[in-house]
Amino acid sequence: MKKLLSLLCALFAAIGLPGCDYLNVRELKPGVSTAAEVRERFGPPQMEWLNTDGSVTWEYSRQPEGAECYMITVGPDNILRQVDQVLNETQFARVQTGMSGDEVRRLLGRPAARQFFQLKRETVWEWLIERGSTIVDPTYFTVSFDEQGRVSGTGRYNKPKP
Known part of the structure; x- marks a missing residue:
């Protein structure tokens, strides 16, 4: 077996x-x-x-x-x-303003997606942290980077299912 x-x-x-x-x-x-x-x-x-x-x-x-x-x-x-x-609240709290992308990747691993927002002049990385279910939408943790590639903030959001 x-x-x-x-x-x-x-x-x-x-x-x-x-x-x-x-x-x-x-x-x-x-x-x-x-x-x-x-x-x-x-x-x-x-x-x-x-x-x-x-x-x-x-x-x-x-x-x-x-x-x-x-x-x-x-x-x-x-x-x-x-x-x-490492995708847990303790690690998310370790992400600090001013960190580089390499430092963030070392903490959280490869992100699920990366996106550049032209108007805000920032890049956002996101990690799926909760898959969701038939009742709850998937949840993502995000890290925003400024034009110099340094962390400018973090957040989270729920992505509605199609």
């Missing part, structure tokens, strides 16, 4: 569905699991962030359809240190 579940998760991952993330995260054990096990379960990261202590944080964003972004940190010994789902 476990082999069948692993096969299904691999199939879903291959076609871009994050349906097995919950199972993959549960089976990874900080201090025990290896970098190879992380890659086996999640595939290659979309971005690699080098940390000052020699560790590396791998980004696994499920945007634009998923409401998750996993930052998985592996030590220089290739042992898993931690798994964080």
Whole structure:
């Protein structure tokens, strides 16, 4: 049964569905699991962030359809240190005026969309943070950048379903 579940998760991952993330995260054990096990379960990261202590944080964003972004940190010994789902209120509060786009991406991962507004002369990045349901519309967290590429504000909105 476990082999069948692993096969299904691999199939879903291959076609871009994050349906097995919950199972993959549960089976990874900080201090025990290896970098190879992380890659086996999640595939290659979309971005690699080098940390000052020699560790590396791998980004696994499920945007634009998923409401998750996993930052998985592996030590220089290739042992898993931690798994964080970073699209949460604590991380949103860390986004500050004046930050660069790279600093924001390091906190929240790849956004679902980016849009430039000519009249306001600003760029807005957005992340899906709540998929919505038949009753509730999807919710997005937004970060606005000025002409110099620095954060000028944050917000959130609900996108009505078509």
